[in-house]
Amino acid sequence: MADLRPDLRPDLLAILDRIEPGTRALDVGCGDGVLMAALRDAKQVDARGIEIDGACVERCVAQGLSVVQGDADHDLTFYPDGAFDYAILSQTLQTAARPDHMLAELLRVGRRAFVSFPNFAYWRMRWALASRGRMPVTRHLPVTWFETQNIHHVTVKDFEELAGSLGITIENRWFFTREREIAGGGANWRAEYALFEVSGTTG
Amino acid sequence: MSPAYVHQALTLPGPLPLDNGQALEDVQIAYETYGNLAADKGNAILICHALTGDQYVASTHPVTAKPGWWERMVGPGKPIDTDRYHVICANVIGSCIGSTGPSSNHADGTPYGMRFPVITIRDMVRAQVALLDAMGIARLHSVVGGSMGGMQALSLAANFPDRVERVLAIATTSRHSAQNIAFHELGRQAIMADPHWRGGDYYGEQNAPDSGLAVARMAAHITYLSEEGLTEKFGRRLQDRPDGQVGERAFGFDAEFQVESYLRYQGSGFTRRFDANSYLYITRAMDYFDLAEEHGGMLADAFAGHARGKGARFCLVSFDTDWLYPTADSRHVVHALNAVGAPVSFVELSAPYGHDSFLLDVPALDRVVKGFLDG
Numbered sequence: 001m002a003d004l005r006p007d008l009r010p011d012l013l014a015i016l017d018r019i020e021p022g023t024r025a026l027d028v029g030c031g032d033g034v035l036m037a038a039l040r041d042a043k044q045v046d047a048r049g050i051e052i053d054g055a056c057v058e059r060c061v062a063q064g065l066s067v068v069q070g071d072a073d074h075d076l077t078f079y080p081d082g083a084f085d086y087a088i089l090s091q092t093l094q095t096a097a098r099p100d101h102m103l104a105e106l107l108r109v110g111r112r113a114f115v116s117f118p119n120f121a122y123w124r125m126r127w128a129l130a131s132r133g134r135m136p137v138t139r140h141l142p143v144t145w146f147e148t149q150n151i152h153h154v155t156v157k158d159f160e161e162l163a164g165s166l167g168i169t170i171e172n173r174w175f176f177t178r179e180r181e182i183a184g185g186g187a188n189w190r191a192e193y194a195l196f197e198v199s200g201t202t203g
Numbered sequence: 204m205s206p207a208y209v210h211q212a213l214t215l216p217g218p219l220p221l222d223n224g225q226a227l228e229d230v231q232i233a234y235e236t237y238g239n240l241a242a243d244k245g246n247a248i249l250i251c252h253a254l255t256g257d258q259y260v261a262s263t264h265p266v267t268a269k270p271g272w273w274e275r276m277v278g279p280g281k282p283i284d285t286d287r288y289h290v291i292c293a294n295v296i297g298s299c300i301g302s303t304g305p306s307s308n309h310a311d312g313t314p315y316g317m318r319f320p321v322i323t324i325r326d327m328v329r330a331q332v333a334l335l336d337a338m339g340i341a342r343l344h345s346v347v348g349g350s351m352g353g354m355q356a357l358s359l360a361a362n363f364p365d366r367v368e369r370v371l372a373i374a375t376t377s378r379h380s381a382q383n384i385a386f387h388e389l390g391r392q393a394i395m396a397d398p399h400w401r402g403g404d405y406y407g408e409q410n411a412p413d414s415g416l417a418v419a420r421m422a423a424h425i426t427y428l429s430e431e432g433l434t435e436k437f438g439r440r441l442q443d444r445p446d447g448q449v450g451e452r453a454f455g456f457d458a459e460f461q462v463e464s465y466l467r468y469q470g471s472g473f474t475r476r477f478d479a480n481s482y483l484y485i486t487r488a489m490d491y492f493d494l495a496e497e498h499g500g501m502l503a504d505a506f507a508g509h510a511r512g513k514g515a516r517f518c519l520v521s522f523d524t525d526w527l528y529p530t531a532d533s534r535h536v537v538h539a540l541n542a543v544g545a546p547v548s549f550v551e552l553s554a555p556y557g558h559d560s561f562l563l564d565v566p567a568l569d570r571v572v573k574g575f576l577d578g
């Protein structure tokens with residue numbers, strides 16, 4: 001179990017810690033399945049994935065994971081209500097066509113959802129934009145503005161506000177900078193990225 | 204065809220009920236096996252062949268002397284590893300490589316011909332399950348199939364959900380489209396327009412409807428390839444002329460373009476190993492295939508036996524250049540499986556060869572097959 005962990009990003013590690021053993025989880029944008037494999041091996045979670053990149057899906061299937069190649073913007077609608085205990089959206093919200101719809105869908109198919117995203121109000125981002133007047137390219141957002149898949153840049157405050165307006169309850173929040181968890185104070189400018197555990201209004 | 208060759212076969216102990224309401228008596232199923240069956244019989248993999256395939260999945264074909272049609276996939280240490288698994292591959296009913304079909308003898312001692320009942324994919328699957336019963340195999344480790352084989356894999360999962368743990372369906376569909384039916388009708392009409400077809404009663408005659416069958420095969424073969432693949436392989440290149448002139452137009456109707464002689468070669472080779480009536484019956488079975496219709500119109504209902512992960516695990520694979528059973532067909536199945544909460548994987552692989560990609564060298568397919576079966 002311990003040997004699975006060093007490979008995991010801290011937000012994924014936090015998700016792994018929170019998820020109850022033997023539950024059902026859907027990892028939306030699961031990449032090459034590193035979290036799913038950890039959930040399966042460490043917690044006997046029935047983990048399913050959606051991933052748009054065929055090469056990633058192929059690597060998942062080759063590990064015996066159940067992953068469907070598809071576009072989360074469209075394909076979540078094919079999953080029944082409450083099919084999963086958890087829906088996970090790690091570092092993908094900012095690529096969704098409509099992040100608000102995506103959140104609603106996550107909490108339709110899952111009882112709870114974990115959502116992590118890069119915080120665009122992180123001070124280094126602000127500094128880069130303010131001082132150089134250009135869209136920042138950072139370790140965490142390494143692609144130039146015209147190539148990036150991130151079409152909806154979001155901040156910690158934005159997300160909390162959106163959750164409030166959608167009637168979504170924030171159960172837990174974690175903040176990370178330089179791959180380490182940091183305390184929550186001043187997260188909107190101190191956190192490089194954030195992880196939220198949310199639940200819907202109807203439970 | 205070589206009726207002289209004796210294929211390994213088993214006669215079903217009872218009549219085989221058919222979707223058309225009749226039952227087929229004394230059904231013979233020809234099959235091949237590879238690898239050893241475990242003591243608990245838990246390592247059996249059923250491989251279902253495509254329209255014109257047969258049971259010689261990983262061994263030399265006795266008629267054509269060619270290697271097995273999936274030799275690259277099935278064998279010791281290969282993705283479907285016969286050191287681990289007991290692989291069974293049976294010739295479908297209606298075919299002509301040893302299983303009961305229109306060329307088999309009726310109870311009156313003469314070949315069925317068009318007296319053979321029209322069968323369905325589900326009938327083929329019933330026969331496969333009857334074979335498994337005879338072998339004492341209650342539950343398959345996996346059922347695997349591409350194209351029509353994939354239809355059987357899905358049909359087996361839908362109709363016999365307790366009989367299988369893993370379902371791998373490649374380059375296939377849950378129902379035949381109007382376009383699919385149209386191409387098959389073209390082939391059937393070519394066969395029936397051949398004067399040697401004689402209403403299907405040509406067995407024992409000097410000539411069989413080989414011209415019609417060859418045309419049917421040529422038309423079908425085009426649907427198995429991609430435009431990109433054909434262009435890459437042949438382009439508009441001309442054949443060398445018999446008088447040695449290279450790439451000159453002869454202003455006639457012999458096979459001038461290389462693609463023409465390729466198709467003619469495919470067509471004529473096919474008539475040596477396949478029966479025209481079998482082609483009629485099997486294409487008809489595929490045309491009738493509509494898994495949703497069999498289950499009240501909702502495809503998800505077809506997979507009710509696998510709801511909430513209590514049944515089999517599924518994996519669907521499509522190829523981006525397959526226009527016969529395009530990716531949307533596989534996605535349709537995936538969505539139905541998701542709707543009932545069945546564990547399902549799906550990947551669209553990139554390959555230039557069109558529908559036939561599942562038979563050709565696509566290393567990503569090998570990895571997916573191995574990962575899914577062993578995982």
